[in-house]
Amino acid sequence: MSGSDAILARLMALHPKIIDLSLDRMHRILSALGNPQDRLPPVVHIAGTNGKGSTLAMIRAGLEARGERVHAYTSPHLARFHERIRLAGDLVGEDALSALLDECETANGGRPITFFEITTAAAFLAFSRVPADHALLEVGLGGRLDATNVVTPKLSVITPVSIDHQQYLGDTLPEIAGEKAGILKRGVHCIVGPQDDAALEVIEARAARLGAPLLAHGQHWHVTTERGRLVFQDDTGLLDLALPVLPGAHQVTNAGIALAALRQLGADDATCQAALRDAIWPARMQRLTRGPVVDAAPAAEIYLDGGHNPAAGIAIAATLGALPRRPTHLVCGMLATKDVEGFLRPLAGHAISLTAVPIPGEANTLSAAETAAAAARVSLPALTADTARDAVRLIAAHSPQARILICGSLYLAGRILQENG
Known part of the structure; x- marks a missing residue:
């Protein structure tokens, strides 16, 4: 320390x-x-x-x-x-x-x-x-x-x-x-x-x-x-x-x-x-190109965004909609204080699945099961994983060339950037 x-x-x-x-x-x-x-x-x-x-x-x-x-x-x-x-x-x-x-x-x-x-x-x-x-x-x-x-x-x-x-x-x-x-x-x-x-x-x-x-x-x-x-x-x-x-x-x-x-x-x-x-501003639809998270899915296209409220969900959905078509999967961790369904609802039409994860080290994190349940309520098929890297690995196992967006919290984004060097 x-x-x-x-x-x-x-x-x-x-x-x-x-x-x-x-x-x-x-x-x-x-x-x-x-x-x-x-x-x-x-x-x-x-x-x-x-x-x-x-x-x-x-x-x-x-x-x-x-x-x-x-x-x-x-x-x-x-x-x-x-x-x-x-x-x-x-x-x-x-x-x-x-x-x-x-x-x-x-x-x-x-x-x-x-x-x-x-x-x-x-x-x-x-x-x-x-x-x-x-x-x-x-x-x-x-x-x-x-x-x-x-x-x-x-x-x-x-x-x-x-x-x-x-x-x-x-x-x-x-x-x-x-x-x-x-x-x-x-x-x-x-x-x-x-x-x-x-x-x-x-x-x-x-x-x-x-x-x-x-x-x-x-x-x-x-x-x-x-x-x-x-x-x-x-x-x-x-x-x-x-x-x-x-x-x-x-x-x-x-x-x-x-x-x-x-x-x-x-x-x-x-x-x-x-x-x-x-201008440089990390974790805003930031493309990850190296590090352990990318190594977990080397053929995938991986993005990171710290948006966490309904307005951010709308903005991210518009960005995804403007990208070339590619199977898109979400990895999501959120805080209990956020409108989870409000954030996820705009994204549901742009993603095939969501894999929910907890945010490490955050007392206010939603459990993966709670985030997955919120995703299901907006008709987004959801799984759970222990970590974001595990989630990326799971997605890559059945969709190696997917587009993967890690999202839901600036705190999760920060942990990803720390882990990814």
């Missing part, structure tokens, strides 16, 4: 709940640290249900292409915690991370604080000390009471809002949109991705109260595809660009949000094209 791993394990024990939405503890520790959140480079703050990470990755790629130094804070990590904190382009190093976490642990003095809150404080501390041109902050959960919502950004972004995390954010779309819209700040422009009318009304009402100018999809900017190209238009003019390197039709929407943000930040056409061309 590394030095940072040992500290992270201690930090996990500082609060009885993994999630406890409040800003009181965050303000307390930031005050003890000298309020580093007030000394960040210009911030782009990104909330939403789906597409936050991909949108951030494209914004970062564009800004870096024009020579900027960019901090980025994202969650959860896939293989290593260090992925969450990117300092001026580079992942935080082990020694630096250990020192930051130790400083935050000391400042906290053993008082109750969630893991996300104290590690967010560590990120702000790092960002305040390393020069950069922008800091990109991805909201962890919701927005209004999220630990990142202690900054006044240069620009806010809200990606599409849908139903997820109801136990924390509310049961209806307007309630959830209200939590996401909590990142809006007085006078700060906000890029708004495509929204259901019920969500957009809530966002618009809060923006009006705050005097926060909105740049909304369908009103102030538009994005579509024409003849295999991405076409984006806003008041500045029209962009005709190569499609995003990140796969899937839903990435066109994310690209539009990123382009709208970049244009607001003064990006030129070359910067916008680089945003789509150079």
